[in-house]
Amino acid sequence: MIRPALPADAPVIAQLIILAMGDLAAKFVNGHNAEQALPLFERFAALTGNQYSFENTLIWEDETGVAGMISGYNGEDLNKLRRPFLEYIVIKYGVVHQIEDETQTGEYYIDCLAVFPGYRGKGIAKKLIKALCDKAASANFNNVGLLVVKSNPNAKKLYIELGFSTVDERTFVGDVYDHLQYQML
Numbered sequence: 001m002i003r004p005a006l007p008a009d010a011p012v013i014a015q016l017i018i019l020a021m022g023d024l025a026a027k028f029v030n031g032h033n034a035e036q037a038l039p040l041f042e043r044f045a046a047l048t049g050n051q052y053s054f055e056n057t058l059i060w061e062d063e064t065g066v067a068g069m070i071s072g073y074n075g076e077d078l079n080k081l082r083r084p085f086l087e088y089i090v091i092k093y094g095v096v097h098q099i100e101d102e103t104q105t106g107e108y109y110i111d112c113l114a115v116f117p118g119y120r121g122k123g124i125a126k127k128l129i130k131a132l133c134d135k136a137a138s139a140n141f142n143n144v145g146l147l148v149v150k151s152n153p154n155a156k157k158l159y160i161e162l163g164f165s166t167v168d169e170r171t172f173v174g175d176v177y178d179h180l181q182y183q184m185l
Contacts, residue, residue, distance in 0.1 A: 017045070028109070040089070043088075050085050050121050056071045068116065069114060070110060072144070075145065099172070107141070113145075165183075176182055
């Protein structure tokens, strides 16, 4: 079952964000491994008004618990949603990043998607993507976009199978990504 996330989901949302980001997460806490960023993402997943907030997250849950999540928001709101996070990591971790824009006005942006390993291969990611696309369509968006790191061809393959196409290439926090979009007509 897919449902909107709640503040109480913050610990599991944080775990899934770390799973989605991999090594990128460590960069935000000046750390050596992604798990060091768990407290940071747990904090922001429980708060409102930021890009990692429960407000922007859909959860896949069954009788055994949360299996996956997807987060997304209006690309026009990126800087407003990103600001509290960037200000906090400067104060807390001494990390200053000049982060490139990963989305833009007119695009509903998929920020994070992750499914725990034991639940993969069951169509959960596809259902989460469809649910977020439906949410974007109901908010009158014509396209949904995301970045996929070039070193993850399996993720790109999943999106291409769902009708996304590559629109350009972007550098983001030191890595090269494909920018994909799904056009809703």
